[in-house]
Amino acid sequence: MALKDITLGQYFPGNSPVHRLDPRTKLICVVLYIVALFLAAWFVTYAVMLAVLAGSIYLSKVPVKSVFRGLKPVLFIVVFTAVLNLFYTPGDTVLAQFWVFTITLEGVWRAFFMVVRIMMLISGTFLLTYTTSPILLTDGLESLLGPLKMVRVPVHELAMMMSIALRFIPTLIEETDKIMSAQRARGADFESGNLIQRAKALLPLLVPLFISAFRRADELATAMECRCYHGGEGRTRLRQLKYKAADYVTLFLFLAITVGVGVLGHFGL
């Protein structure tokens, strides 16, 4: 198991127009994009959405291959949804029938569009993490969810937790590697046996990892207090988020597309 291959919210550094957009713009656009995908009904609307996705990928200069690589882990869900929709959609035009299964024309279309929808949904959200650094994403989320502070949602604390988690992922991965080597040197076997045996073998890995993580957390908390951390109150930021002209244009465009797709979808196009 190569721990270094673990990627979470992988980011492709770059300076494309998509990279330069404000993270809040991208977050709102992704939400609009998802809404529009669910409003899309037939070829016309899906074609519009596909054009939006293709355009965004093109502008982001992220290699198309990587966008599709993100689809691999969800392939099972895609196939599963497709099969379910294929067999369980009631309809008038029966294409084939065997045992308890009935395949209708409606089912075929529904399965087809469902597959397209899920794939587009995932590639779209992946494009967000590919073009936005985790810090900016956290900043954007904190800023967008800011109004929720009024109803006592600890937005700042959640954003801080997220960014500290991101900061410590590489450190903890490194530590896991170290502990694994140490345990292997003493004869631990992480790679053979059945599922239960392997899970058991992980125990001597998890215990020291957790102990060390708690110790780290304690030290980090002290260090943060030493640097005058006292919650989000009265805090300023080095990096200021600012909407630019491109952001307003993009937001308007996505809003228009969503409304347009909604209307067209309503008429079954």
Place this chain on the structure above:
Amino acid sequence: MSAIIQTSDLRFSYPAAEGVTPVVLDGVSLSIEEGSFVAVLGHNGCGKSTLAKHMNAILLPSGGTVYVDGIDTADDSRLLDIRRAVGMVFQNPDNQIVANVVEEDVAFAPENLGVPPAEIRQRVDDALKAVNMYDHREHAPHLLSGGQKQRVAIAGVIAMRPRCIVLDEPTAMLDPIGRKDVLRTIKELNRTRGVTVVLITHHMDEAAQADRLIVMAKGRVVADGAPKAVFSRVEELRKVGLTVPQTTQLLWELRQAGYDVPLDALSDEECAQALYSLLMKNPPVTA
């Protein structure tokens, strides 16, 4: 010169476990002058880290008082003023870096203090230049070496513009090169910026570079003075389980053997000079 940190009869013990109250600090009275470079030396468990943690109100005394810049550390309402005046750097650089970009981490303290963004930028650049890490400002901390990470941690404290920095064994986890870099940075901060430095350490050679050396054992101060004077009290230091720098050790043993050498020649050059004059006085017998 005025005192930035003043402790009087400071006592501290951790909450009792099973009836025994381990006393960690047993009446420490110290006054750290503004602008000085003080090293605190002692064995593991002598209470030096506990003393450090009293210097910016992470721990509060069980008895006695600690004043930081004239403020009693027990005064909860002035906590931020105390922490702003005295910055703290710890042993493990990994566990004190908060952000995943160097400059963001250095900005953490000024952000907490509510400094306006333009001034944060200025403070961050200034702090990173002071520790010679400006070129790495956009790097991810986990890709830096131990010494570099520790310098980033120091920059993170400097950006707060403290009047005093307390470093709790900052070089304990570093390789020799990293140690040297960090120590040079600390000395430079003290000399060029007049920041008061309190260096907690168990390395003799690091302690020897300070203006003043405090030796602790069993929660008490056992020696306090200029490094040269403190180190020449070889027997006392040995009694509390500390060795002396190799130079002092050599001169001390020569002295035990009946040679007339000074004990306060601490640096390599001074020691060499002392040996040279000894040799000139007693030319070796050639066969």
